[in-house]
Amino acid sequence: MSATFTIPLWVDLASVGVGSLQGALYAAGFRDRRLDLLGVAIIGIATGFGGGILRDVLLARIPLALESDFYLPVATVAALLGMLLERLFRRLGGFLTALDALTIGLFGAFGTTAALATGLPEVPAVFVGALAAVGGSILRDLLLNVPIALMHVGSLYAVAAIAGAVTLVVLRAVGVPVLVAALVCVVVTFAVRVLAVLLHWSLPEQQALRRV
Template sequence: MDDLFVIPLWADLLAVGIGALQGALFAAQFRDRRLDWLGVAIIGIVVGFGGGLLRDLLLNVPLATLQTNWYVLVATGAALLGMLLERVLSRVNPLITVLDALTIGLFGAIGTTKALALGLPEVAAIFVGVLAAVGGSILRDLLLNLPIALMHVGSLYAVAAAAGSGTIAVLLAFDVDVFVAGAVGVAITFGVRMASVLFGWSLPEQ
């Protein structure tokens, strides 16, 4: 793996934008909670930023999110777009599910490859990838005072992230190109998550 590997800015911004969009879509549904516009925007920004912030905090590196103005601008714009879309679309849930699966895939792949590029061992890098993938959703639920979705029967959320991150770590150990490995990882996370929703896959209740 290339020592100088860096996440391309557009890929990271894409993940942040999609995260912020679906975060705002999600928050805008809770009409009974009396969130104001800013509250919805904040949830969008938190979902867009959460994964990357947790990743860089865990890795003890300067937060990518704060090195240029683009992240805050993209996240804010995407959150506002999500808020508008929620008013226009009649059925928003399927869209949230798809974008959310994409978000955990992208953040998991970026987190895992960045951790490996910084020299972390494989299992620790997968841990960082999983936390980067699910971090935004945990912060969202904490801020909205909802039960943490991730913890409960029927989500296959972290499992999907772990499957994708694990695959990336294995592929990179076999010298597969990092973009190929990343794309495969995103596809696996997305596939496991969507399949669990479509076919009702879940882990056994404890």
Template sequence: MAFTTNWYLTVATLAAFAGMALGQLFRRVDWAITGLDALAIGLFAAIGTTKALTLGTAELPAIFLGVITAVGGGIVREVLLGLPIGIMHVGPIYAIPAAAGSAALLGLAVAGAPIAVAAAVCVIVTALIRILAVRFGWSLPEQRALQLRRRRQEGGAA
């Protein structure tokens, strides 16, 4: 069906050439992509937390659901783009900004602020922390296995 006219093939070819031609430009605006990614994390966190609160979820689980929504949205994006899943590697913090934004949303909602204002603050807090984390390389330490040592018994059996 798609090949009944030359239009589809022409548009696909032009889009491929545009992508190749603009590749350098996209590398130069990496900061904009980081900013948009941070905003997306904030939006997902706000949506997840707001939905959880609307459905009557308790406060801490609502924050947790906001973080899960933000992280899940980021994972879907990375899978669709064929990128390594960021949360699975040591790098700039990802879930912590979402938790901070979700906590800000919850605090404002409990204080009686309109949910739209609380959601906007969530997006801003999340995006700001994420952008600063990328800019300054804030990360959590790499997970290591616990090394439990046994104490040697001194002396023999009594």
């Protein structure tokens, strides 16, 4: 159960870049706030590898993104590009959503296998994997002082990551090799997220039973 897999550095950096760029585009929606360039970079960094930092803090180890010189510049540059070329990237809306679905799949697969490799049981491994996938967007919203988007009625962003992580853990438990399980995790996360956006799937809103 303890095998992990390695994402090639360039794939991980590209995923971080996609996250950071998305973060900057999101921050651009708050232009009246007077964020400065550093603020945009911070949002990019938090969105791009905040999930990975939360994952490693919970696993009580130094964040992987701080063990290389590449992550911070990639996140910063991607965020500033996202800010400058906002109009261009807005036109790519659907493509970016698909790319982002792919990156949360990758982060989820990597986070879940890392948690299993550290010796966590299955359920917390799903938690850590899902947090690795979507924790960046939680940090982004905390830093922007806006409600956490993924806790509200929307399009199954975190649910997609959870579905992928659960699939991975189940496949691992029945003996599927880690690379295959990770691949299926990415596909499931991607499919749930993209279908949710296309078909307007969402979770029910909080409500109390009326008869009690």
